[in-house]
Amino acid sequence: MADVGVSGSRRGWQIGKAGKGLVGALFLVAFWEMLWLSGVVDPRDLPSVFAILRSFVMQITNGALVLAALQTLFSWAIGMAVAMVLGTALGILLALVPWLERASRPTLEFLRPIPSVALIPVALMALGIGVAMQVSLITFASIWPILFAARQGVEAIDPRYFDVGRVWGLGQAGRILRIVLPAALPSIATGTRIAASVALALSITVELLTGRPGLGAVLQAARLSGQTADMWAVVFCAGIMGQGINMVFLRIERALFPWSGEHLA
Missing domain, CATH: 1.20.5 (Single alpha-helices involved in coiled-coils or other helix-helix interfaces)
Incomplete structure (x- = not known):
């Protein structure tokens, strides 16, 4: 009852x-x-909600927005996958090796505040306008929340757990698999959810500024042609995608880590 x-x-x-x-x-x-x-x-700059929804439905029906959204999600997914692997590995490594964390701290603190958008010209010169350029920028932007969340999660582990691991004869790999990862995963999941939104925003920004296929390119084309309702429809679509991604990651967190303090309320 x-x-x-x-x-x-x-x-x-x-x-x-x-x-x-x-x-x-x-x-x-x-x-x-x-x-x-x-x-x-000016109504030409701010169309009615109904005009925006009509344009949104039309672009969904003719497949233009669906294709653009899939193109954006493709680059987003690859960049997020790379960021998750690298961010988690580096965060755990920095937390377990104090001298490495101290040695790398100035470099990390220098790189982290650099706006990813400012690196677009550099990435274009180095990698061209292909998928590799877009994925590299997405990875750079989204790796930081994951890296620092992983480090924080490991640093918050009770040292007594490591003592128990030594008593049971666990080696370094065993301690990482049996103690570090299970304890740090809730924090890593939260960092990944935050990074997912950052990655989506940067993916669309890169498309907007470079003409890479995706929502950003459709948005820019609508702006240049003066189709403001179409432009706002793309913005609306991006908002739905961002909300949907956040909800999916949040549900996964709640399902896998219900004991996490963020989900107890």
């Missing part, structure tokens, strides 16, 4: 949260329409 009560309470909380989100979305739509009707912003 207690489980039923808890389940019902949680379901009610989720419904209430969804209701608040719907109210917020309706308020945004109403505010947008008021701006459009008032003429404060």
Whole structure:
């Protein structure tokens, strides 16, 4: 009975949260329409919500947005996969080898604040305008949240776990597989979710600035041709993709790591 009560309470909380989100979305739509009707912003630059939705449906129906979204997701997925592997490995390594962390700290603190967009001209000269250039930039932008989350997760492990591992005769590889990874995975998952949004934003930005196929290129083409409704429809599509990616990663986190402090509330 207690489980039923808890389940019902949680379901009610989720419904209430969804209701608040719907109210917020309706308020945004109403505010947008008021701006459009008032003429404060030129209607040519700010079309009505209904015009944007009509353009969105048309571009989905004719396949243009679907193809562009898949092209963007292709580069995003490769960049995220590389960032996850490198970020997790480097984060764990830096946490387990203090002298290496101290030696690499100035380099990391120098590289981390560099805007990935500022590296686009360098990447174009070094790698050309192909997939490798886009994936490299996505990896550079998204590796930092994963790397620092992995390091933080390892550093938060109770030292007594390592003492137990030594008692049981675990070697370095055994301690990493049996102790480090299981304990640090919730933190790594959170860093990966944050990195996923960063990677999507940079993937679209690279397409926007370089003409690489994807949502960014479609957005730029609509802007240059003066099709503002089409342009905002692409922005709307990007927002849906970002929200969808975040929700998928969040659900995976909650399913795999329900004990994580971030999901206990």
